[in-house]
Amino acid sequence: xxxxxxxxxxxxxxxxxxxxxxxxxxxxxxxxxxxxxxxxxxxxxxxxxxxxxxxxxxxxxxxxxxxxxxxxxxxxxxxxxxxxxxxxxxxxxxxxxxxxxxxxxxxxxxxxxxxxxxxxxxxxxxxxxxxxxxxxxxxxxxxxxxxxxxxxxxxxxxxxxxxxxxxxxxxxxxxxxxxxxxxxxxxxxxxxxxxxxxxxxxxxxxxxxxxxxxxxxxxxxxxxxxxxxxxxxxxxxxxxxxxxxxxxxxxxxxxxxxxxxxxxxxxxxxxxxxxxxxxxxxxxxxxxxxxxxxxxxxxxxxxxxxxxxxxxxxxxxxxxxxxxxxxxxxxxxxxxxxxxxxxxxxxxxxxxxxxxxxxxxxxxxxxxxxxxxxxxxxxxxxxxxxxxxxxxxxxxxxxxx
Amino acid sequence: xxxxxxxxxxxxxxxxxxxxxxxxxxxxxxxxxxxxxxxxxxxxxxxxxxxxxxxxxxxxxxxxxxxxxxxxxxxxxxxxxxxxxxxxxxxxxxxxxxxxxxxxxxxxxxxxxxxxxxxxxxxxxxxxxxxxxxxxxxxxxxxxxxxxxxxxxxxxxxxxxxxxxxxxxxxxxxxxxxxxxxxxxxxxxxxxxxxxxxxxxxxxxxxxxxxxxxxxxxxxxxxxxxxxxxxxxxxxxxxxxxxxxxxxxxxxxxxxxxxxxxxxxxxxxxxxxxxxxxxxxxxxxxxxxxxxxxxxxxxxxxxxxxxxxxxxxxxxxxxxxxxxxxxxxxxxxxxxxxxxxxxxxxxxxxxxxxxxxxxxxxxxxxxxxxxxxxxxxxxxxxxxxxxxxxxxxxxxxxxxx
Numbered sequence: 001x002x003x004x005x006x007x008x009x010x011x012x013x014x015x016x017x018x019x020x021x022x023x024x025x026x027x028x029x030x031x032x033x034x035x036x037x038x039x040x041x042x043x044x045x046x047x048x049x050x051x052x053x054x055x056x057x058x059x060x061x062x063x064x065x066x067x068x069x070x071x072x073x074x075x076x077x078x079x080x081x082x083x084x085x086x087x088x089x090x091x092x093x094x095x096x097x098x099x100x101x102x103x104x105x106x107x108x109x110x111x112x113x114x115x116x117x118x119x120x121x122x123x124x125x126x127x128x129x130x131x132x133x134x135x136x137x138x139x140x141x142x143x144x145x146x147x148x149x150x151x152x153x154x155x156x157x158x159x160x161x162x163x164x165x166x167x168x169x170x171x172x173x174x175x176x177x178x179x180x181x182x183x184x185x186x187x188x189x190x191x192x193x194x195x196x197x198x199x200x201x202x203x204x205x206x207x208x209x210x211x212x213x214x215x216x217x218x219x220x221x222x223x224x225x226x227x228x229x230x231x232x233x234x235x236x237x238x239x240x241x242x243x244x245x246x247x248x249x250x251x252x253x254x255x256x257x258x259x260x261x262x263x264x265x266x267x268x269x270x271x272x273x274x275x276x277x278x279x280x281x282x283x284x285x286x287x288x289x290x291x292x293x294x295x296x297x298x299x300x301x302x303x304x305x306x307x308x309x310x311x312x313x314x315x316x317x318x319x320x321x322x323x324x325x326x327x328x329x330x331x332x333x334x335x336x337x338x339x340x341x342x343x344x345x346x347x348x349x350x351x352x353x354x355x356x357x358x359x360x361x362x363x364x365x366x367x368x369x370x371x372x373x374x375x376x377x378x379x380x381x382x383x384x385x386x387x388x389x390x391x392x393x394x395x396x397x398x399x400x401x
Numbered sequence: 402x403x404x405x406x407x408x409x410x411x412x413x414x415x416x417x418x419x420x421x422x423x424x425x426x427x428x429x430x431x432x433x434x435x436x437x438x439x440x441x442x443x444x445x446x447x448x449x450x451x452x453x454x455x456x457x458x459x460x461x462x463x464x465x466x467x468x469x470x471x472x473x474x475x476x477x478x479x480x481x482x483x484x485x486x487x488x489x490x491x492x493x494x495x496x497x498x499x500x501x502x503x504x505x506x507x508x509x510x511x512x513x514x515x516x517x518x519x520x521x522x523x524x525x526x527x528x529x530x531x532x533x534x535x536x537x538x539x540x541x542x543x544x545x546x547x548x549x550x551x552x553x554x555x556x557x558x559x560x561x562x563x564x565x566x567x568x569x570x571x572x573x574x575x576x577x578x579x580x581x582x583x584x585x586x587x588x589x590x591x592x593x594x595x596x597x598x599x600x601x602x603x604x605x606x607x608x609x610x611x612x613x614x615x616x617x618x619x620x621x622x623x624x625x626x627x628x629x630x631x632x633x634x635x636x637x638x639x640x641x642x643x644x645x646x647x648x649x650x651x652x653x654x655x656x657x658x659x660x661x662x663x664x665x666x667x668x669x670x671x672x673x674x675x676x677x678x679x680x681x682x683x684x685x686x687x688x689x690x691x692x693x694x695x696x697x698x699x700x701x702x703x704x705x706x707x708x709x710x711x712x713x714x715x716x717x718x719x720x721x722x723x724x725x726x727x728x729x730x731x732x733x734x735x736x737x738x739x740x741x742x743x744x745x746x747x748x749x750x751x752x753x754x755x756x757x758x759x760x761x762x763x764x765x766x767x768x769x770x771x772x773x774x775x776x777x778x779x780x781x782x783x784x785x786x787x788x789x790x791x792x793x794x795x796x797x798x799x800x801x802x
Contacts (some may be wrong), residue, residue, distance in 0.1 A: 147615065147618045147619055152566045152569055152570045152573060152618070153566045153570075155618070155619075156564045156565075156566045156569070157564075159560065159564065159621075160561050160564050163557045163558075163560065163561050164557075165553045165554045165557045168553055168557070169553045169554075172553060176716055177715065177716050180716065181715070203719065203721050204721075206716070206719055206721075206722075207719060207721040207722055207725060209716065210716050210717055210719055210722045211722075211725065213716055213717075214548065214717070217548045217553070217556070218548055218556075218620060218621040218622050219619060219620055219621075220560075220619040220620070220621050221619050313578075314578065314582070315577055315578050315581065315607070315610065315611050315614055316611055316614075316615070318604065318607055318608060318611055320604050320605075320607075320608040321608055321611045321612075324608060324612065
């Protein structure tokens with residue numbers, strides 16, 4: 001049977017029955033399309049007590065249609081990335097029950113008990129385990145897919161298996177080019193147009209962005225999630241699930257770390273002007289900053305433990321190398337965080353954390369703050385020696401504007 | 402017909418007749434095994450007026466035997482690398498007439514009119530076009546296989562097509578590990594044993610070597626020749642041929658540039674104590690230093706021209722980026738030159754440029770000089786701002802010892 005888009009609820013239900021043993025044969029099932037993304041179709045199939053998710057990838061971008069073709073290989077990549085992540089941190093990703101290559105579909109665990117992190121952050125919900133979970137996810141997925149752990153053969157097979165040009169190209173353009181010129185894809189609040197124009201003239205900034213882009217293009221350091229923004233994270237008070245790694249490829253480790261830190265910062269910028277009590281918003285900003293610290297410290301400590309215990313290549317066991325590597329990785333992460341913050345402010349895809357500020361003047365204030373933070377991170381990343389310094393620098397911008 | 406090692410002259414001659422139209426049907430042919438390498442078999446097949454080369458790769462290392470298996474995929478890689486290089490600088494590589502995947506054999510142009518560069522350098526032969534040719538070869542092969550020229554799809558296909566773990570692993574160990582510890586594979590003149598031991602204690606050096614190793618492992622910058630030492634270069638007064646790219650893979654561009662510069666320096670170190678007139682040896686050292694300068698300047702000028710004219714990615718067109726890139730590439734190249742010099746002095750595979758100094762004391766003097774130059778290049782590479790500064794630094798070591 002060749003590929004066929006699911007065309008009815010019955011299609012989806014039949015597929016679910018044939019690809020899992022979660023349901024009794026005569027159990028009535030319901031189906032609901034829940035995809036809020038722009039690219040794929042996502043269905044929840046529910047019986048009396050159990051439910052599962054089916055994600056199907058079409059050969060084009062969902063919201064655009066056949067005019068923007070997109071390789072269906074992305075769903076294989078997503079399935080394999082989820083399975084690899086599950087080897088190292090099974091509690092932090094949805095379990096893949098089945099991957100059907102023919103139908104370009106993944107049947108997986110329903111994570112309906114968790115809330116989308118972006119929405120949670122806009123609502124200022126404090127998730128006590130979130131930062132530690134993210135730090136652990138990053139340390140485990142990045143370490144175990146790098147040359148610090150794999151041998152040459154394993155590593156090069158991994159690179160080959162996750163060649164993902166269609167999805168990489170999207171990031172290459174949206175992160176590292178569009179926001180730095182007057183691109184038609186950009187979406188810019190007219191009130192900050194002159195700020196954007198100023199940024200387009202900044203050669204020093206553009207040089208640093210070019211350097212980050214080249215690392216993104218050709219540094220095959222570790223298997224990345226590749227799209228680790230708040231919308232790819234689901235969480236509640238007791239757990240965290242990281243989904244949607246269809247952008248996975250072997251790239252610079254700092255890109256994943258920076259993407260999620262950038263999303264913390266976008267919410268911090270948003271909280272300056274979101275609706276609600278000022279003290280409460282300010283308190284949430286503090287909580288987010290502590291979160292960035294916890295995330296990085298959890299990551300660093302765990303990653304260093306892995307290096308000490310499990311790096312087999314003797315030339316990479318040198319303690320001086322570990323120190324150098326972690327410092328370099330922090331700088332990379334800050335740089336990529338900066339590119340995420342900037343592209344979400346003046347690029348194509350904005351975020352609810354700022355976009356939901358209704359008053360255009362107030363929104364512009366948060367956007368200016370975001371642009372400022374982004375530029376600081378990109379330009380000063382090599383000079384910022386510790387995460388504490390980074391937090392101080394952000395606080396300076398928040399309180400001394 | 403499955404793979405079969407050529408077992409007689411008749412085998413080789415039959416193969417030559419079937420895989421080229423160079424010879425008349427009734428023309429008597431002669432065959433000669435000329436492989437001086439350690440890995441493959443190389444035959445010259447000659448008729449009355451024409452000749453060609455057949456290189457066959459066995460599934461193991463020639464001098465070791467079946468105890469050291471080696472993927473025959475290396476011969477596909479060599480054939481494809483030669484063909485790709487020929488697209489950009491056809492005059493600088495032997496023409497591939499045929500590649501036979503089944504027999505793991507390449508039928509190619511006989512370059513018998515050219516002399517092996519290592520021998521030429523030991524004999525202090527000045528080759529007037531050599532440095533320019535090497536600079537052009539490097540500029541063209543590296544630029545046209547990098548993200549500065551290729552688009553994402555082309556680049557990632559190239560990475561995939563040249564995954565070459567068997568051969569990469571050899572370099573990873575011989576360049577970046579063995580010489581920095583008391584490894585059983587090392588071969589060390591007893592007179593410089595204490596110098597080697599000192600080097601093994603030098604954490605600052607080992608950190609820099611680890612950084613260079615990691616770039617070698619995971620920076621997919623451009624398609625490298627991968628083994629660009631003097632023995633892979635053939636030259637005469639009017640031309641140059643670069644052969645044997647079986648180590649080709651997509652790696653850091655500075656590795657190729659550094660490998661050949663390292664071989665110039667090895668000869669410079671050798672000339673301090675090789676037999677012959679002192680003034681003549683000193684003159685040849687000067688000629689080699691000018692050669693390094695010419696090589697780099699030719700490379701840099703041509704690479705910059707390519708960037709200006711042919712880099713399509715707008716974010717990499719920034720003039721500040723070109724300056725930054727070239728500076729970074731010089732530093733990388735110097736670092737890799739240093740690793741080549743050191744591994745050829747105290748590692749497994751030495752070079753005739755130094756090894757042919759019969760007197761052990763005098764040989765030790767050249768070896769100490771080589772070790773010193775290697776360490777300077779590795780440790781000071783970021784501070785050496787121009788090739789002129791590098792030359793000054795080498796002259797200082799030559800004359801102020």
